[in-house]
Amino acid sequence: MLNNDQQDRLLLALFATAEAMGQQLTQGAALLMVDDLRDYDEPVLTAALRNCRMEGGRLTVSAILKHAQAADGRPGKDEAWGIAMAAFDERETVVLTDEIRAAMTAASAIFEARDKVGARMAFMSAYERLVTLARGEAKAVNWSVSLGQDPQGRAVAIETAVHLKLMPPERAALYLEDMAIAPTAITQDGLAIAGLLSGDVRPASPGISHKLEAVRAEIKKGKAAAEKARRKKAQADRVDTYLRKRKLRAALAELKSERGAA
Template sequence: MNTSEMNDQQVAGLAAAICATAEAMGQEMNPGTAAMMAEDLCAYSVSAVKAALKACRFEVKGKLAMADILQRVQAADGRPGKDEAWAIAMTTNDEFETVVLTDEIQLALAAAKPVLDAGDKIGARMAFISAYERFVAQARGDVKPVNWHVSVGFDASRRTAAITKAVQMQRIPQERGQLYLADLSVAPVTEDGRALAGLITGEVTRPTPAVRERLQGVKASMMKMRAASAERKDEMRIEAANELADRRALLLRQVEELASGRVSHG
């Protein structure tokens, strides 16, 4: 993949910045070498490369090398480190939890799942990290931007919290977060929807009496559920298990689609 984000003028400016950085680090660099490095970095954004050059001036001891710049550009692409990625992956075990995860986390989790299902959590973690680092390296080598997506859980309130947190951490844009809420029937385009979307926007709006009545209905249903007979509870558990199986099947299809996409672009 070589989709340049810089025009010729920006590449020339970047070459000059590389020369200046090398000079600030006590090194003389041939303009032709700097131009070659700038061409190699042109698939990334100007701001990302300039931030990496600044980091090199403070952190690198010795001569400026292409590997130093590239390492810092890639580390700032928004992909979580291996330990955070594993923690995110583990939250998918709770079928009620809505999880915001990257393509690489989902692929690595699929690779580690047989070990995890066998009950070897330590081995599963090792398998996950090995696969995750491989998928991340491949994505970065292809200059593929990070892609965060939502795996929806059964608990509607947790959906709102998970998507709101993802927006706050800038993992998904605010507009996309509001669309997620709308698609999940959490934030319809009404005064009630704006009240829920206020969790993201900060705007405070009162829900209508109709929504308050619906909430009372939910509360009544919960009370009824608590009073349900043992037989009905078993039926509800079976229904929940079927829903979980459908969710896992959907996740598996997504993994297969991601994997097939990698093969076709490999």
């Protein structure tokens, strides 16, 4: 939840954004909007307001929430169903959200009856309802591991989750530790896969070694792309900060004028 200083900054940002979009907000309306939005983190709201300015239209709580909620990391319903399909296979280790796990419960009986179309409909209905509820309560997304029967598949799934930034390396390491993935518990290939998390390069069989090199190359490529995106965002943020400060000064002057007239 935003503290008092952050709420004050949000109030000014709302006035400035509205002005940038050719719209005027009354003080009462802006205060109500702050009250509706204060459960979200400041960086999320800053990005949401920027997206509203770029998108155009009218500045409303609904428009801001659309962008704020889209940034919470929850997959869309089709992607969520794909994850659920993999999780229904008991051999597979899958990383999934709380909402996917709960929606799977609603659809499991239909899926077991081999009605995939009905299971998909039941899953998506439950998933959309659960996501709407979670977003309405401003709950952060929570990813967890559903362990499958294949021990090596577990390590690969967890490593992939770290690579996709669904799970921090520290939490992944705890999962690996809980699964007793240690030198005495896994094969040479398993150690090589687990080494992707820690950076500890281990030898692997020719078939696995080729795949690991491909994963390492993809991770390196992803890091380079992330760094490029970070630099681009930092540049955009500097420009946005400059423009926002200029608009905030104008909004403050207008607010003081309204108060003086009242």
